[in-house]
Amino acid sequence: MTLKSLQVDATWVRRLVALAGRGWDRSELEDVFLRHGWARLGAGGRPEIAWGGGAASPHDIDGGGEGGIGWRLELGDPPGKGAEDAYVRLSCALFWPAFGEEPQDAEHTEDEEDDLDGDYGPAWIRRPGATRADFHAEYDRLGALIRAELGEPDRTTSADMDEYGEIWNRDTGEVVLQRTDDINSYSHYDVIALRVGIVQHPR
Known part of the structure; x- marks a missing residue:
């Protein structure tokens, strides 16, 4: 069992959740990306x-x-x-093996390998031997950072295989902290992700 996570701190959370309170003009948003170092200038300026x-x-x-x-x-x-589905989503932590349950034979699992671990660079902090409880603790840590900005969530969602989400409604969007299947790795991992979805208002 392994857990790897990015060092998502209060600054990261503050910047991401602030996006849900913006008007989401493309040019203004791209300038925000540039100021935060999330993008570089291209040839066209x-x-x-x-x-x-x-x-x-x-x-x-x-x-x-x-x-x-x-x-x-x-x-x-x-x-x-x-725009029908405008959003920004950051994968914050990954847990292996996936699908929500601790393996019945922990000793056997320790002999197996996380075959995709080598694809991830040094930005990811690795915790070999971590448990699903550690994965949940990371979710709770991130949730506490969001609560410091937005208060308690407006609603929660849950599903099978340890899927869980908390949603904060904002005037121009929503903030979602979710624990779910990782599409990026073709379900090799479970993921904790912070997603800011945008509500488009006609002008």
């Missing part, structure tokens, strides 16, 4: 941001590739007229 890639093609923040998977954001539709 605008930030290079991979909108629409979602889980299939995340937007690398720290270069990615050479040192393994690092900080990256999954991005939905570019905000603006006609």
